[in-house]
Amino acid sequence: MTAVRPPPAAPPWASSLFSVGVTGTNGKTSTTAMIAALLGELARPVARVTTVGAFLDEERQDVPAHYAGFLETLQRCLARGGRYAALEFTSEALAMGFAKAWPCRVAAFTNLSLDHSDAHGSPEHYLASKAQLFMALAPGATAVLNGRDSAAQLLSEVIPPGVSVITYGVPSRGEAWAPCDLAAHSLEVSFDGTRFELEPCARFPELALSLRIRAVGEIFVENALAALAAALASGVPAAAAASALSRVPPPPGRFQVVRERPYVVVDYAHTPDALSRTLATARTLCQGQLCVVFGAGGQRDRSKRPLLGAAARAADRVILTSDNPRHEEPQAIMAQIAEGLGDHAQVVREVDRARAIELAIRQAAPEDLLLIAGKGHELEQDSAGVQIAFSDEAIVRSVHI
Secondary structure: OOOOOOOOOOOHHHHHOEEEEEEOOOOHHHHHHHHHHHHOOOOOOEEEEEOOEEEEOOEEOOOOOOHHHHHHHHHHHHHOOOOEEEEEOOHHHHHOOHHHHOOOOEEEEOOOOOOOHHHHOOHHHHHHHHHHHHHOOOOOOEEEEEOOOHHHHHHHOOOOOOOEEEEEEOHHHOOOOOOOOEEEEEEEEEOOEEEEEEOOOOOOOOOOOEEEEOOOOHHHHHHHHHHHHHHHHOOOOHHHHHHHHHHOOOOOOOOEEEEOOOEEEEEOOOOHHHHHHHHHHHHHHOOOOEEEEEOOOOOOOHHHHHHHHHHHOOOOEEEEOOOOOEOOOHHHHHHHHHHHHOOOOOEEEOOOHHHHHHHHHHHOOOOOEEEEEOOOOOOEEEEOOEEEEOOHHHHHHHOOO
16 A cells, blocks of 8 residues: 555544554565455455555545545445455555554565665664564464565564464575464475475364465465464465365466466565565476566665576576666666576676567476566556556567477
């Protein structure tokens, strides 16, 4: 949601909704969508407000992308008999105090990595903004924390008294800072989805130990565990939650397979951590060469550009291109990314993103996998102050070979 300053107090009817909030760097939108689907096992419609839009169940709401639209969506939910809301909280909104203005009964944290340094000025301020969601929890509420993310350990130290904590984790995130209530292992990733096992959990003994999601990759297992924990904390029965989780559609623009032979995948990954993890998933599925096409947004987070390049070294071929250059020179952005690529042997620069995508597809062999990263679901390109219609998915589908 777009925040306003100062945030107004919640209206009297707000307490009629059981609100679940999600924050973190990567995976907020996907996790919020999963939570909404699982809350639907208790009552419908479920309000869902994220950075990609406002929804009642899967029905997009034609409302303004600011506080008035947020309120209108939640009022519509109540009017239709809904009682639950899944809400994505950006660091900017939290920094303005929105967590105090709209307290949640359950708050979930995905992970923390380098992003939004232009808005916050320092990693410490960025984390402190995220922490507001948890510091505002009242006694009886629940905090869902990533037990393998070091930033979550810091958050655990500011959880108010009387707030329960549920932890979750996947192996690739790192060492666990606390025993995880929901711990995944034995992951099997395919183009049809991801299967995984859970360690037996004394806290949720009725939960099935073999689970499946339709999304592709370990990063979505992490999101699924956060959503599952939040749903269980909200009162969703374990069997219903696991069943609903298996039916959640893959999120648009998140490891979305657009074509085959070669496989072409569109993904929103735009931080070093997300790009690294998405490439790791692609590598497990790739039978030939792995190619990545990506850039970095202009006038945003310049410090992460070389780190994006370093992450892209995992690909066999790299095509650098534009990604919302705004008022910056695309060639200069690409040069900063290239610093992190070092002596990578196969790097091409093509400013025109549509040409870059077409070039990657035409150069690929049938067994190759192409990852088009950075924009995902976005339908516009911001260049020199002009918004033009642009969809990575549409470009991929338009290329005939």
